[in-house]
Amino acid sequence: MSQKLCRNPFLMFMIGVSFFGLLLVVVLALNPPIVREGFLWRKPLVGSLFWLICVFGIMAVFFPKQCSAVFDFRKKEKHEHSDENLFAFHGTYSIAHGHHPDCEKFSDHVFQIKGRRFCAACAGLLLGGLISLVGAFLYFFIGWSIGESSLQAVFAGLVGVSFGLFQFKVKRSVVRLVLNSFFVLGALLLLVGIDELAQSVFADLFLVILVVFWLFTRISLSQWNNWRICHT
Structure with a gap:
């Protein structure tokens, strides 16, 4: 972890809370409540909330300017140096154009297909969001079950969130795409495994x-x- 990041108390707080949350998930997975709830609408409720998160994430990919303002933790500096920071944040550029400047510093942030530049991280989030929408629909609304693989799903989810x-x-755009997905x-x-x-329903809402x-932390770290x- 870089020295500059360590000097940012806001981000350090978010990272600390994020990994403390992951630790609590491990504890919950290894020590699930003995008494099970009988709330019939648990899965549809939790599934709908997760769907909303995924839809918002997908919208953020296609409408980055409107959504980035919600997560921008350096609004004052950004406003004062708007010309310097035009591409540092999502600005007016979307996944289809790549919101990073065409320079060597950001070469590992983008990839090209037929001459068009794409943000690797945004493409990964989009791909992961679409797949997760399908997975959430199958589990929370259709009734698919992972059965005895629940604990494995939790630990796989821990790895995915941590690396993400x-x-x-x-330093490689393809790996960025995969990790964001x-x-x-x-x-x-994690949500399916804990469920x-x-x-x-309380454990599920805690996960939501x-x-x-985690999404807020990931976007803030990226910004x-x-x-x-852009300033080094």
Whole structure:
């Protein structure tokens, strides 16, 4: 972890809370409540909330300017140096154009298909979001079950979320794409695994809140990294 990141109390707080949340998920997975709830609408409720998160994430990919303002933790600096930061944040560019400047510093952030530039992280989040929408629909609304693989799903989800939070450290665009996809899928695996193990609406809602916080942390870390690159 870089020295500059360590000097940012806001991001350090978010990282600390994020990994503390992951630790609580492990504890919950290994020690699920003995008494199971009988709330009939648990799965449709939790599934609908997760769907909303995925839809919002997909909208953020296609409408980055409107959504980035919600997560921008350096609004004052950005406003004062708008010309310098035009590409450091999502600005007016979407996944189809790549919101990073065409320079060597951001070469590992993008990939090209037939001459068109795409943001690797955004493409990964989009892919992961679409797959997670299907997975959430099958589990929460159709009734698919992962059965005895619940604990494995939780630990796979832990890996996905953990690596996804720090995907900005990766130097290859393809790996960035995969890690961002796995980040979203990891959140789904955690939610499904905990739902199978705990069968508690309160545990599920706790996970939903954590997923939102992890998403907020991941976006803030990415914005901080883009700002750092543009100012070094």
